[in-house]
Amino acid sequence: MALLDEVKRELSEIDGEMVLAQKAQVTSMLRFGGGLRKSDRNIIVQAQFDSLDAAQWLQRAIKNLYGHDAMLTAVERQTPTGPVRRYMVIVERGGVALALQTGLLDRRKHQAVAGLPQELTAGNIAQIKAIWRGAFLAHGGLSDPGKASYLEIICPTDETALALTSVARRLGISAKPRQLRSSRRVTLKDPDAIERMLILMGAPRSAREWTGKRSDGEARGKANRLANFDDANMRRSAKAAAEACEKVRRAFEILGDDVPENLRAAGQLRLDHDDASLEELGRLADPPITKDAVAGRIRRLLQLADKVAKASQDADPEA
CATH class of the missing domain: 3.10.28.10 (Homing endonucleases)
Structure with a gap:
């Protein structure tokens, strides 16, 4: 009924x-x-x-x-x-x-x-x-x-x-x-x-039933919203990691062998573990480092690649 x-x-x-x-x-x-x-x-x-x-x-x-x-x-x-x-x-x-x-x-x-x-x-x-x-x-x-x-x-x-x-x-x-x-x-x-x-x-009996079912519905709605939020965060994280990997590959191609060892190690960690968070990459490093250190080294690797690419273009504008 x-x-x-x-x-x-x-x-x-x-x-x-x-x-x-x-x-x-x-x-x-x-x-x-x-x-x-x-x-x-x-x-x-x-x-x-x-x-x-x-x-x-x-x-x-x-x-x-x-x-x-x-x-x-x-x-x-x-x-x-x-x-x-x-x-x-x-x-x-x-x-x-x-x-x-x-x-x-x-x-x-x-x-x-x-x-x-x-x-x-x-x-x-x-x-x-x-x-x-x-x-x-x-x-x-x-x-x-x-x-x-x-x-x-x-x-x-x-x-x-x-x-x-x-x-x-x-x-x-x-x-x-x-x-x-x-x-x-x-x-x-x-x-x-x-x-x-x-x-x-x-109708106190119906009032209790209506309130109880409404509360249950709100709880389910909140759980669904949280699940959707988590799913959206995962998609954003995966997209950001994929973009970061692509940038690291480009940096390695530009720099060749001229990459400081600590920056190379950080970049390689990113490529080897493309779905890991920065904190997880830090724990995988040898020796382990903080997530800020990982982010900083990858950032410097990309900046170095951009600098080398710009210098190469300035030296040979028609390249």
């Missing part, structure tokens, strides 16, 4: 919440999962979910809290990545009453509320948590461990995005609304904030 499905299952299993919090969750699930639809002077309340557990929770809550029967139907549609199943909760009879009871329909103006009912956003902390829980169950997403961290909720209107951002601040969490193509979203990207929000919504 995907981690997102596990989170929604855990949230759907929450029991024993106070009635006000349960009602806040119902309103939030309906608002973010669908909303109100007019039909022949009637109002149909409906919401769609990708989680059967969430849809079943809402169906039971509507009956237990408000006394209305809700239908639950499965809907399958084709997408570019294959068939996708969604679960629709629909209240036809008593839709107007439920819309008024949940605050989705303004009693004075008798029109749909654009954001969330003010009595909910100004409610207690249990209600605020329930708002986020309901919104996440309806239209929430969570990054897979090992990828760029995010927790986000797709919002039906700008007003719902602003309301969700505002109530997140009451929980001490900074959430940012953003527009992505045609959808409005409220997003958390800080891993610590994501973990805290999962716990506040009521």
Whole structure:
């Protein structure tokens, strides 16, 4: 089971919440999962979910809290990545009453509320948590461990995005609304904030799993970066050693027998051990010398060859 499905299952299993919090969750699930639809002077309340557990929770809550029967139907549609199943909760009879009871329909103006009912956003902390829980169950997403961290909720209107951002601040969490193509979203990207929000919504088990897998992924990523770094260093070292060998061969060709013995020995070590480091060459010398001494002797060998080559060219410009 995907981690997102596990989170929604855990949230759907929450029991024993106070009635006000349960009602806040119902309103939030309906608002973010669908909303109100007019039909022949009637109002149909409906919401769609990708989680059967969430849809079943809402169906039971509507009956237990408000006394209305809700239908639950499965809907399958084709997408570019294959068939996708969604679960629709629909209240036809008593839709107007439920819309008024949940605050989705303004009693004075008798029109749909654009954001969330003010009595909910100004409610207690249990209600605020329930708002986020309901919104996440309806239209929430969570990054897979090992990828760029995010927790986000797709919002039906700008007003719902602003309301969700505002109530997140009451929980001490900074959430940012953003527009992505045609959808409005409220997003958390800080891993610590994501973990805290999962716990506040009521999914501590999933929060621990998400954090643990994310830490494992980061550790693997760091190991891969270090391995790539070491590999790059080895390639650079091999290239530098090959270039040094080529320069030493050229110096020996230019100088012939006129090479001081200590410089010749250092150059020959380089040719004989083309994949060794300067420190290793120093240990192979007889007697052993430091890597700085090896580097200095090879440098003087190349400088001497360049000097002889330049003098030869100056003496015979047409050579």
